Each structure stands twice: as structure tokens, then as C-alpha cells.
Amino acid sequence: MRILEVEGVRKNFGGLAAASDVTFHAQDGEIVGLIGPNGAGKTTLFNLVSGALTPDSGLIRFKGKNITGLKPYQITRLGIARTFQSVKVFPKMSVFNHVLLGYSFGNPKSTPADETLKEITEILDFVGLSEMREFRSKDLILAHQKRLEVARALATKPELLLLDELMAGLNHTEVLQAMELVRKIREKGVAILMVEHVMKAIMDICDRIVVLHHGEKIAEGRPEEVATNEAVVEVYLGE
Amino acid sequence: MTRRYFWPGILVLLLILLAGFPRYASAYKVIFLTNVLMYVIITLSWVIFSGATGYISLAPAAFFGVGVYASAILSKSLFLPVFIAIGGLASFCLAFLVGALTLRLRGMYFTMFTFGLVELIRHFTQWWEVNVTGTVGRLVLALDHTTIYYAMVIIFLLVLLTSYGIRRSKFGLALQSIGECEEAAAHTGVNVTRVKVFTFALSAFFIGVVGATMTMRWQYIDPPTAFDIRLSFMPVLMAIFGGMGHLYGPIVGASIFSVLDEILATKFPYYYMLLFGVTMFVVILFMPHGVEGVIQKWRQREKGGPSEKT
Secondary structure, eight states: OEEEEEOOOOOOOEEEEEEEEEEEEETOEEEEEEEOSSSSHHHHHHHHHTSOOOOOEEEEEETTTTOOOOOHHHHHTTTTTEEOSSSSOOSSSSSHHHHHHHHSSSSSSSSOHHHHHHHHHHHHHHHGGGGTSSBBBSSSOOOHHHHHHHHHHTTTSSEEEEEEETTTTHHHHHHHHHHHHHHHHHHHEEEEEOOOOOOHHHHHOOEEEEEEEEEEEEEEHHHHHHHHHHHHHHHHHOO | OOOOHHHHHHHHHHHHHHHHHHHHHHHHHHHHHHHHHHHHHHHHIIIIIIIHOOOOOOOOHHHHHHHHHHHHHHHTTTTTHHHHHHHHHHHHHHHHHHHHHTTTTOHHHHHHHHHHHHHHHHHHHHHHIIIIIIOOSSOOOHHHHHHHHHHHHHHHHHHHHHHHHHHHSHHHHHHHHHHHHHHHTTTTTTTTHHHHHHHHHHHHHHHHHHHHHHHHHHHHEEEEHHHHTTHHHHHHHHHHOOOSTTTTTHHHHHHHHHHHHHHHHHHHHHHHHHHHHHHHHHHHHHHHHHHHHHHHHHHHHHOOOOOOOO
């Protein structure tokens, strides 16, 4: 089933078309990569899907339901969670409370207190932050802050997770760990849409890749198809 | 005494002292303490919204004045707790309306708007009184100062328990997330607009309640007294002076500040504003985290741990 369908979405900033007639989709449990040079409109597309921006025209459907123009908190509660390109954690809040916040507000069904505690502990274990649960997030290193964003997003019980440059700024070991984390999330049955510049990560873990350039989709396909696509090579390397 | 009983113990002790105070103190001191409590309550209410979210509101004078006028109009016909509640509700409704319209403004713009709101409502009230009612001020049915004092103690207890409840709740967690990163809060499922508007209105409710109560003490009111802009700036200064991280911060800050205000104004009537300014200057330079920051640093030194910047 198609969990996310983006149809002919257009968004202009002044005279600049940050997204023009972009159409793509993501299947249940699939990892879709979104790549393109700087300014191609990747983050704009994320903002459109997550409700931070409203498209000028076009449709966005989640599980067949039209979600165009809904507010971010509504979209989160429906089952789309996201992380941010530049880390956006709550500096003075504890790691535990980040997850509690996501669990309490992003997840429409309410659960008894002991189950909440159990699930939060599980999520912290899952991303490998259980030893830091009482730390304030500003005291964490970047790699841990990024994992904290993932934990907060997972706490909202998403069916689709948008990861905006999860690996940017991480060292080699941390990139491998992040890739492992992304795979583990998919094994839980969560579909993933990811923007990434780390090519190794994209090529290794994505099932399908969508290439954007100047707000337009120029290619789409399996990683090996995209890597040999003429238009893509031209955009990345010049003629 | 174990840590667990420390704060409840302090609170009970404080309430006993407050409750017994009018038996032993002069009328002047009771009225003075009523004033101190007024500032403590306004500051605590202000911190509920502005302290948590970082939206600096200069509207307290507007909510206070609306509480004053709502109760002044009704004071001749109703029972004390009822018109106090009506004063609070009037402010709650005003804040709800204003909040829904303006809480999308950020930073300086929101602050300027709330400042403008005070002026707008003050001038409107003035115009209404002169042109429609045909008066400049109103005489209000006064109550004795002990009753007013006890009403203030009860309101203080209520605002304290409300603040504590919010800080301990998930609602408080949502407020904190809005203050630290509103965008991430929205994408984590928090209905940021609703949380902000409700909290703004709740904070205004208590300020309106205090306004309604003070009306009974003043006996005569007019728009410049009811919408005194000092009531907007004082809670901000008091909260900065006390610190906002813990509940005792605003209480200690507002108490010290209002006592200082009274002493300076009575002992040095000519240099009052000058001394006040210098005090504020020294506080901001040397105590950037207020009284709370000093206490925190002192406790850390006691424990022997490294001092931590927050």
C-alpha cells in the first residue's frame, strides 16, 4: 500500500520555485531517499509533508487520507514524525522528558502510567540513550542529540518517519551506527523518507531514491539506477 | 528534616505566619503585607506564562485594570468571592481573545503589542467613563483591611498550587517545550496555539482576581490607578530579580523588591527612582540569574561540586 502520496505539489517563495509539480510516493515499510544539490528543495518538501508549510497547489495523502493544509501537531498525531536538519532539541529538558512529551502529545491513544514508563524505557533502549535519561539535552554530544530527536519522533508512534540529514556532522563510526538505527526502525515496520548527503548511507540503505534539482524531480529509481542516470550525473558532476 | 518534607514544611510554616499576622501586627503592617502579596501573586501569575514560554508580556496592568473595573461595577450587589471571580473571568476572557489573535507574534512584537493593549484599554475606559457614565472615577464599597488581607493569602495559596501543579504536569512539559523550541514542540504533537492561549488566559485570570480584590481596599478608582503601567513592569523586574527556575524565585524576588520599593519610597522620597534604578542595575550586572542563581551557586559550593552555569 502507498503510505505517502505527493501529487503535483508546488511551493513558491517569492519568484523562486522551491517545489514545482513534485510527484512521488512511499510504500509501507519502504526507505525512500531524497537527494539533490543544495537548494534543490529537499527540506521544503519535508516541511510541506510535515505541515510546517502549506503547498500553493497539489495534494499530499497519508494512508489515502488528504492531509494537505493540516497543522503540524495534527499530522504528527496521524502518524508522521520528523527530525530536523539543524538539531532542534529542548536544551534544558531531560532526555526522558523529550520522549515523554512525544509519547503524551504525539500519540493519540492514552495509556496507563506504568505502561507509558515501560514504553519510554524501551524507546530509550532502542536508540541507545537509556544511560543518559536524566541528562539535559544540551549536555549531549551531537550524535546523541540526533538520536534523541529520533527517540522523540518514535515516541509519537509514527508509521512514517522523515529524517532530515540524520548523518550530517557525524564521524565515520557514528554514521555506521546511525545507518544501523535506520535499518532497525524499518524492521519495526516504519516507513522512512530521508534527506541525506552522505552517499554511502543513501546507496546502502535506501530501497528507492528520488532526485530533486531546482525544485523539480529529475529522476527516481533504485540506488544503482539513479547512480548511473545521465541527468543525475550531470547535476552532480557538471557536463 | 528530610528533603521530601522541606518545601511542604516551609509552606505550612509560611501559611501559619501569614494567618496569624493580623492578630499581632498594626493595621499599617497588614496593609503593607497585602501590597507585598499583591506583587507576589502578580509575579507568580506572570511567570506561569511568560517565564515558561519566553513570550514577555507587558499586559498585566491591562488584566489588573479589567479585574478592577469588572468588580467595581458589580461590587454593590454581590458577595465577595463571587465578584472576585468575575474580575478574574473578565480578564481570562480578554486574554483568551487577545491571545488567540496575537500569540503568533514572536519576541519583541508580542511584547510591544501587550504594552499597547494596556494603553488602549486605559484610554477606552477613560473615554467610556467620561462620555458614557459621566464620571472620572468611581467610589467603591470598601471592606476592612483584614478581610482583604485574608482574601489575598487565599489567592496566593491558589496561584502557588496552580503553578506547582502546572510544573509537575504534562501540560507544564508542553509549555516548557514551547519555550525552548516552539517548532519542534509543534512537530512532536503539541497544539502550541491552544496551550499558549489557555496559559496566557490562566495567568490573566489570577491577575484579574488580584485587581478585583485590591479594588475593595482602594475605595476610589480611576483609569490611571487601575491601569497603572508600573503593574506591567514590576512583575518582569521582580521575576528577573528572583529568578524563574524554581517557584521560590518569583516569591522571594517580589517580596524583597516590594519591601525595598516601600522603604526607598518612604525614606528617600526624592532619590527614590534613582536608588531604584541603581539597585536594578547592580542586580542585572552581578546576579544575572537573580536570587535563585545566588542560592544555587551557594548550595553548589556547600556540596563542594563545581559551580554550573545555566
